[in-house]
Amino acid sequence: MSASDAPSERAASPRRSWGPLALALPALVLLVAVIGYPLATIVIRSFTEPQAGLQNYSWFFSTPVNLVVLQRTFTISAWVTLVCVFCAYPFAYAMTAVGPKLRMLLTLCVLIPFWVSGVVRTLSWVILLQDSGVINSMLRSVGLDGVRLIRTQTGVIIGMAQVLLPFMVLPLYSVMKGIDLRLVQAARSLGAGPIRAFFTVYLPLSLPGVYAGAIIVFILALGFYITPALLGGPRSTMLSTLVQNQVLSLLQWGRGGAMGVVLLVATFLLLALAGPLMRQRHKQGTR
Amino acid sequence: MTMHPLTRVLLGLACILVGLWLVAPTLVVVPMSFNENKSLAFPPQGFSWQWYQNFVTNPEWSTSFFNSLKVAVVVAILATVLGTLAAFGLDRMRARPAGLLRMLLLTPMVVPGVVLAIGIYAVYLDARLVGTMTGFVLAHTILALPFVLIAVQASLEVFDKRLETAAASLGAGRIATFRTVTLPLIAPGILSGLLFAFVTSFDEIIVSLFITSPYMKTLPVQIFTSITRDADPTVAAVGTILLCATTILIGGGLLLLGRDRRSSL
Numbered sequence: 001m002s003a004s005d006a007p008s009e010r011a012a013s014p015r016r017s018w019g020p021l022a023l024a025l026p027a028l029v030l031l032v033a034v035i036g037y038p039l040a041t042i043v044i045r046s047f048t049e050p051q052a053g054l055q056n057y058s059w060f061f062s063t064p065v066n067l068v069v070l071q072r073t074f075t076i077s078a079w080v081t082l083v084c085v086f087c088a089y090p091f092a093y094a095m096t097a098v099g100p101k102l103r104m105l106l107t108l109c110v111l112i113p114f115w116v117s118g119v120v121r122t123l124s125w126v127i128l129l130q131d132s133g134v135i136n137s138m139l140r141s142v143g144l145d146g147v148r149l150i151r152t153q154t155g156v157i158i159g160m161a162q163v164l165l166p167f168m169v170l171p172l173y174s175v176m177k178g179i180d181l182r183l184v185q186a187a188r189s190l191g192a193g194p195i196r197a198f199f200t201v202y203l204p205l206s207l208p209g210v211y212a213g214a215i216i217v218f219i220l221a222l223g224f225y226i227t228p229a230l231l232g233g234p235r236s237t238m239l240s241t242l243v244q245n246q247v248l249s250l251l252q253w254g255r256g257g258a259m260g261v262v263l264l265v266a267t268f269l270l271l272a273l274a275g276p277l278m279r280q281r282h283k284q285g286t287r
Numbered sequence: 288m289t290m291h292p293l294t295r296v297l298l299g300l301a302c303i304l305v306g307l308w309l310v311a312p313t314l315v316v317v318p319m320s321f322n323e324n325k326s327l328a329f330p331p332q333g334f335s336w337q338w339y340q341n342f343v344t345n346p347e348w349s350t351s352f353f354n355s356l357k358v359a360v361v362v363a364i365l366a367t368v369l370g371t372l373a374a375f376g377l378d379r380m381r382a383r384p385a386g387l388l389r390m391l392l393l394t395p396m397v398v399p400g401v402v403l404a405i406g407i408y409a410v411y412l413d414a415r416l417v418g419t420m421t422g423f424v425l426a427h428t429i430l431a432l433p434f435v436l437i438a439v440q441a442s443l444e445v446f447d448k449r450l451e452t453a454a455a456s457l458g459a460g461r462i463a464t465f466r467t468v469t470l471p472l473i474a475p476g477i478l479s480g481l482l483f484a485f486v487t488s489f490d491e492i493i494v495s496l497f498i499t500s501p502y503m504k505t506l507p508v509q510i511f512t513s514i515t516r517d518a519d520p521t522v523a524a525v526g527t528i529l530l531c532a533t534t535i536l537i538g539g540g541l542l543l544l545g546r547d548r549r550s551s552l
Binding site: 019020021022023024025026027028030031033034035037038039041042045087088090091093094097106109110111112113115116117118119120121122123124125126127128130132133134137162165166194219222223225226229230240243244247248253256257260261263264267268271 | 290291294298299301302305306308309310312313314315316319327328329330369370372373375376377378379380388391392394395397398399400401402403404405406407408409410425426428429432436486489490492493497507510511514515522523525526529530533534536537
């Protein structure tokens with residue numbers, strides 16, 4: 001739509017081209033001042049503090065602890081993404097299959113967590129997972145004693161996946177909603193069993209939703225700070241906590257900045273890689 | 288489409304489990320908030336309102352609550368105005384620069400929170416903005432702006448521009464057209480942007496943790512420090528209050544929406 005609008009507008013009033021920019025200008029100024037300038041400061045400090053050079057980066061990549069945490073951050077994010085995909089898939093499918101009343105209820109289930117304060121949701125996981133918590137007292141009553149959930153990687157994954165699940169369900173649902181179920185019926189009528197019809201017809205058609213959701217979840221998980229800080233322990237530290245530690249406790253702005261830049265680069269690399277996948281989805285949508 | 292009964296049962300079961308997983312854990316704060324002992328251990332003992340009293344009377348809690356409220360109200364207004372203006376600007380631009388600027392304005396959503404937080408903290412230390420109302424408002428506004436932009440852009444996309452042309456051809460000036468035609472039609476988008484901006488600011492924790500000071504704390508910061516410091520059930524009381532407030536807000540919104548739809552039929 002915008003492509004066909006653009007030429008006529010340009011031809012009609014060339015002088016109007018500065019007006020729209022002026023409308024967006026206040027937001028852009030704020031963006032530069034509160035996002036652009038601070039990020040630039042961090043990048044510059046990572047190269048200049050305490051001395052100019054690459055020593056902060058060589059320190060980061062030569063210290064075993066950092067590499068362990070970096071790897072763990074990616075592992076935890078991958079697990080969280082995997083858990084989200086497997087939980088969200090049947091849920092999103094059910095949202096497309098049920099009647100309007102039930103769909104409303106399922107949508108509410110997804111949206112309520114969106115609205116409840118993130119800190120409060122993490123707090124409830126602290127209450128549930130702690131050693132004297134709900135889950136442990138239930139496990140104890142069936143004879144499983146001394147299962148540690150809080151301050152473990154499992155606890156962090158459970159909590160993070162719950163917080164991020166809506167970001168997986170919503171894109172999946174919006175793609176599944178558009179799948180023509182007659183295609184599945186056609187496959188069935190041509191002799192494919194239900195399992196084969198699912199894997200050869202429905203699953204490939206829903207993959208764009210899986211990709212979109214997985215990328216959002218993975219990127220958000222990489223930068224998670226609150227949930228790992230409250231649910232995790234020393235053996236489940238993620239990169240964000242290390243950054244915070246370097247800056248607030250050790251006042252090492254250069255080292256903290258370098259870690260931050262690594263995290264930032266990883267995020268934007270993933271987004272860039274995701275670009276082609278998203279474009280593919282667009283093409284499929286218009287076809 | 289007909290489904291195998293076994294598939295149906297399995298799907299229903301999966302749905303119930305996932306739905307429970309999404310909603311139930313948060314509810315655990317409700318019983319904990321009436322605990323008689325100063326502990327977050329489960330199950331709670333006895334019944335008392337003391338933690339709610341503590342929330343109201345303890346200045347640490349009530350001040351942080353009002354700080355959050357003040358910041359969130361200012362942020363909601365500021366972000367909505369800036370975001371709506373930007374959405375209009377982008378809508379009237381050529382596709383390519385509009386797409387680029389939109390991507391730039393959405394970056395606050397994807398930049399890892401801690402990286403942003405240390406950057407803002409560094410700049411605020413130099414500008415003496417740490418622990419100030421202005422500091423909180425500026426940071427939260429830029430974080431809330433993407434939500435306003437998305438909401439308003441979505442409603443501008445379905446808005447039929449020929450209506451503006453029609454109003455203009457009937458003699459309405461640009462301001463009159465905007466006030467009587469454009470604004471009422473995209474009001475739902477602006478309103479949901481406003482709500483999202485408010486919630487984003489009221490909930491924001493990562494940047495707040497860095498730019499906070501003993502004299503200026505927001506509610507999430509207070510909750511976070513309380514969880515890390517001791518097992519004070521006041522956090523559960525605050526959580527319950529927030530839970531009720533959101534439920535009422537969403538419930539009210541849905542009811543209003545339902546009534547609107549019915550009256551328009």
